Amino acid sequence: MERPLTKDIKSDGSYLNIKEYEKAGGYAALRKVIKGMSPAEVQETVRASKLKGRGGAGFSTGMKWSFVPMGEDAPKTKYLICNADEMEPGTFKDRVLLEGNPHQLIEGMIIASYAIQANISYVFLRWAYREAARVIQKSLNEAYEAGYLGEKILGSGFSLHMHLHTGVGRYMCGEETALLNALEGKRATPRAKPPFPQVSGLYGKPTIVNNVETLCCVPHIINNGPQWFIGLSKSEDSGTKIYGVSGKVNRPGAWELPMGVTMGELIEEYAGGMKNGYKLKGALPGGASTDFLTTEHMNVKMDFNSVAAAGSRLGTGTMIVMDDATCPVGFVHNLQHFFAQESCGWCTPCREGLPWVEKILLSLENGGGKEEDIGLLEMHGQLLGPGNTFCALAPGAMEPLQSAIKYFKDDFVEHIKKRGCPYN
Amino acid sequence: MLTQSEIKEIDHEIGLVPYKKAALIESLKIVQKHRGWISNESVTEIADYLELSPAEVDSVATFYNLIFRKPVGKHMILLCDSVSCYVMGYQKIYRALNEKLKIKFGETTTDKRFTLLPNVCLGCCDRAPALMVDEDLYRDVTIEQLDQILEKYV
Numbered sequence: 001m002e003r004p005l006t007k008d009i010k011s012d013g014s015y016l017n018i019k020e021y022e023k024a025g026g027y028a029a030l031r032k033v034i035k036g037m038s039p040a041e042v043q044e045t046v047r048a049s050k051l052k053g054r055g056g057a058g059f060s061t062g063m064k065w066s067f068v069p070m071g072e073d074a075p076k077t078k079y080l081i082c083n084a085d086e087m088e089p090g091t092f093k094d095r096v097l098l099e100g101n102p103h104q105l106i107e108g109m110i111i112a113s114y115a116i117q118a119n120i121s122y123v124f125l126r127w128a129y130r131e132a133a134r135v136i137q138k139s140l141n142e143a144y145e146a147g148y149l150g151e152k153i154l155g156s157g158f159s160l161h162m163h164l165h166t167g168v169g170r171y172m173c174g175e176e177t178a179l180l181n182a183l184e185g186k187r188a189t190p191r192a193k194p195p196f197p198q199v200s201g202l203y204g205k206p207t208i209v210n211n212v213e214t215l216c217c218v219p220h221i222i223n224n225g226p227q228w229f230i231g232l233s234k235s236e237d238s239g240t241k242i243y244g245v246s247g248k249v250n251r252p253g254a255w256e257l258p259m260g261v262t263m264g265e266l267i268e269e270y271a272g273g274m275k276n277g278y279k280l281k282g283a284l285p286g287g288a289s290t291d292f293l294t295t296e297h298m299n300v301k302m303d304f305n306s307v308a309a310a311g312s313r314l315g316t317g318t319m320i321v322m323d324d325a326t327c328p329v330g331f332v333h334n335l336q337h338f339f340a341q342e343s344c345g346w347c348t349p350c351r352e353g354l355p356w357v358e359k360i361l362l363s364l365e366n367g368g369g370k371e372e373d374i375g376l377l378e379m380h381g382q383l384l385g386p387g388n389t390f391c392a393l394a395p396g397a398m399e400p401l402q403s404a405i406k407y408f409k410d411d412f413v414e415h416i417k418k419r420g421c422p423y424n
Numbered sequence: 425m426l427t428q429s430e431i432k433e434i435d436h437e438i439g440l441v442p443y444k445k446a447a448l449i450e451s452l453k454i455v456q457k458h459r460g461w462i463s464n465e466s467v468t469e470i471a472d473y474l475e476l477s478p479a480e481v482d483s484v485a486t487f488y489n490l491i492f493r494k495p496v497g498k499h500m501i502l503l504c505d506s507v508s509c510y511v512m513g514y515q516k517i518y519r520a521l522n523e524k525l526k527i528k529f530g531e532t533t534t535d536k537r538f539t540l541l542p543n544v545c546l547g548c549c550d551r552a553p554a555l556m557v558d559e560d561l562y563r564d565v566t567i568e569q570l571d572q573i574l575e576k577y578v
Contacts, residue, residue, distance in 0.1 A: 089506035089545040127490055128502070128546050130559045163440070168449060169489035171544055185441070185448035187487040203442050246508040246549035253550045288507055288545075318549065326511050334510040338544060344487075 002232055004220040005213070005240060006256040009100035015135040018142040021103040027148060029219035033111050034156045037222075039070065042115040046218060049226035050238040054093075055083055055174070055211030056286065056315045058237075058304040067198035068116040068206045079207040080118040081183070082109055082215055084125040084132070085167055085174045088287035089338055090320035093242040094212035096254050098125070098132035101216075102139040106162065108215035110148060111222060113160050116208055121162040124179055127169055136164050171342035175391050176209040177201075178344065189346040190391035213242055235260025237303040245271035247321030248278045254318065260306070264298035266319060278323040282407060286315020288335050289396025291403035292322075312403070327423035328408040329415050332401055333361035339397035350394035353384045357401065364412065367420035374412050378405060426469050430458055434473065444474045448484055452491050461492040489543070497532040497539040499577040502556040505542040508549035517553050520567045524574070537577070 008016055008024045021027070033042055047062025068078065082105065086094040097105060105123075113121050123136055140162055143149045151159045170188050172178045177191035180202050201207020217239055221229045230238040237259045243266055244254035250272030257270070267273065267280065274280055282292040285302060291312035293300065300310045307314040322331055340354035357380050360373050381402040384394040405412060414422050426434070437450040451470050456462055462485050464478075471481040485491050503521065505514055518529075521540060525533050532539040548554040551563035557577055562569070 086547050087544055090508050090549050091545065092547040092549045095547045126547075128543065128556060128561075130561070167488075168453060168491050169543075170487065182449065183446075185446040185450070185484070187484055203446075244550060246552060247511050252552075284507075320508055320511070320549070322511065331507065331510065334505075334507050338506055342544065 003256040005216050016101045018103055026103055027107055029222035030107050030110055033114055033222055034154045039115050039117055045226055046221055049221045049229040051217055052237055053211055054213035061214055065116050075205050077205045078118040079202045080113040080121045081209045082123045082212060083209050084123055084212050087126055087171045087174055088316050090246055091287045091316040091318045093244055093254050093318050097212050097216050102136045104216050105212055106139055106143050108218035110160060111218050112215055114158055119160055123164045125166050127166050133166055172344045189344045233259040235301050235303040236305055241317050244318035248275045248323045249321055250275055260301040260303040263300050281324045282322045284320045284400055285312050286317050289399055290315040291399040292407055294407050327421050328404050328411045329364050332404045333365055335400050336361055347390040349384050350389050353380055364415040365421050369416040426473055430454055448474055452485055461495050497536045499538050499558055501538055501540045502543035504546040504554045506545035509552040512552035514553040517565055520570055
């Protein structure tokens with residue numbers, strides 16, 4: 001089984017420096033691109049690989065790049081941004097790549113910048129990833145010294161400057177247009193689309209924002225070709241995926257596996273099954289803003305289309321397991337507390353609706369629940385759903401709530417009947 | 425008054441962006457690094473320097489979780505309260521910190537040594553519960569380890 005993204009990551013926790021990365025074949029893809037491929041050819045190669053964005057939305061990376069204006073009439077300044085603001089609760093996959101192999105990301109970013117002819121690039125990193133910040137800054141310095149960054153890269157006509165930007169903590173910064181506002185020194189509120197960032201993004205210039213894992217795939221696609229990348233997968237979606245499992249399992253962790261392993265394989269084989277004395281009750285397959293899957297979904301392939309067909313989303317691919325001793329109402333309350341707190345306040349349904357949902361759930365937990373509360377929660381699921389809000393935060397928040405009511409309704413009813421949490 | 429070293433660092437950030445206003449978040453980070461927090465005076469000083477209104481500066485300063493508009497202790501404890509840490513029992517760690525330090529979330533110890541804040545997912549869900557003290561990350565935290573962790577920060 002091939003693990004292109006993680007095979008060179010060292011087990012001692014130290015990062016792969018530039019010498020080690022080059023020895024493992026690093027920066028060969030950049031040389032190949034700079035010496036013999038046009039930007040259009042790079043875009044076409046990535047499009048043909050069917051790479052889909054690994055940040056959660058699963059949009060075709062090649063198609064995203066294709067919206068950037070190219071040619072002589074295109075704006076002279078364009079930006080390529082790596083979204084390394086990993087803050088989705090339950091998600092810890094980008095950390096592995098950032099801390100373990102920063103040059104792989106930098107090489108992917110240089111190639112992506114070349115493909116869209118961007119001349120300025122940022123790594124937008126969350127503050128809390130201190131170790132990642134240290135090794136990325138070191139690696140950027142190494143890459144400049146080696147001539148992979150700066151003016152006239154490897155003697156070509158292509159120049160690129162890359163900066164590390166650390167945020168000051170806000171989940172909203174992960175939304176790509178809010179991220180742009182944060183980079184411009186503003187409140188991280190989302191922007192209206194259109195115009196899309198590919199046309200008018202950072203400082204009004206064409207901008208691509210890609211996730212860490214997405215960009216890390218790029219050098220391997222260039223080196224080995226689109227067919228190889230498609231062949232890595234067990235399903236319709238190509239490539240490998242960094243999957244993770246957290247919760248009361250025997251071996252919580254993250255693993256690079258072929259796209260399309262099943263939920264059962266992840267939990268039983270890789271995470272070692274549930275801890276002694278606990279049973280699986282449900283799981284969020286890809287972070288806090290995905291719908292619950294349950295024991296009936298153990299054969300569902302963890303790829304974008306299959307998880308969607310099962311009523312949820314692959315999201316970030318890092319699964320949060322809920323055991324039978326954890327109260328689903330308390331679990332969902334924790335999630336809604338997070339979403340209510342992190343709502344940027346820009347649009348009314350999200351700003352007003354999420355705290356209301358949080359309060360209802362807390363009152364269920366504390367014994368103040370009324371019969372009509374379940375209906376109220378379901379109504380919020382509709383009113384805060386897709387199409388009613390400015391960005392995906394509130395619709396994402398409603399996914400675990402709605403599916404919790406669907407699969408664990410008895411628990412909600414029990415809270416009302418027993419006037420409190422039966423799990424305490 | 426912004427100090428010379430603050431101005432020097434802010435000027436460096438202004439040099440990296442197309443216009444002054446875009447250096448606002450960086451300016452807040454710089455002043456907070458030197459002064460520990462962002463007071464009303466700091467807001468006004470940054471506003472004057474970047475040619476913004478104090479309200480504009482405050483709207484950004486109050487938006488971000490890690491810009492502090494109140495004085496904080498010498499060391500910052502960020503305890504993850506997101507869902508994986510919830511499942512793995514961060515609440516027990518929180519209660520133990522309450523007892524040891526006599527502070528709740530958002531409060532500072534009377535000796536100004538520690539401030540305790542909740543933090544969204546620290547991205548160590550496979551080794552929950554997790555917390556940070558200043559720039560140091562601790563994973564698989566148990567109540568028994570807390571004394572040993574805290575005594576490193578004087």
